[in-house]
Amino acid sequence: MRKVVYISGPMSGLPDYNFAAFNAAAAMLRTSGFHVLNPADFGANPEVAWRRCLERDLVTMFHADVVVTLPGWEKSKGAGLETHVARELGIPVMTLRDFINETVFGGKPGPAEGPRVPNRPDPDR
Secondary structure (H helix, E strand, O other): OOOEEEEEOOOOOOHHHHHHHHHHHHHHHHHOOOEEEOHHHHOOOOOOOHHHHHHHHHHHHOOOOEEEEOOOHHHOHHHHHHHHHHHHOOOOEEEHHHHHHHHOOOOOOOOOOOOOOOOOOOOOO
16 A cells, blocks of 8 residues: 655745645655645645634644655745644654655655765754
8 A cells, every 4th residue: 555645845835835836846756756745736826824824734634654744844934733633643754855755765865965974064964
């Protein structure tokens, strides 16, 4: 059975709701064999209240085996709430980079990432 992955990241206030980043992550995860729950697939309607979008996204997230976060998620109120709820429900939360490294590359750096350098700040954390 394929692992179900929910993508969490910043949307509000970003050009085109950051759909390009969500869709790129979804494509990479799908190519790697995962079933992806991508909030960008639901589209965006500025007429729909932020709360309604979050409610829909949280209900969708409940079906995930893991939540992966995109860069900048820490600055997003919605992504912060999603990751908090996921952790409280026992759903693991990982950065996209860490998830791909662990599940696809077996804990080794991915080809685009290069070698890990100790004591170097990680911009995704």
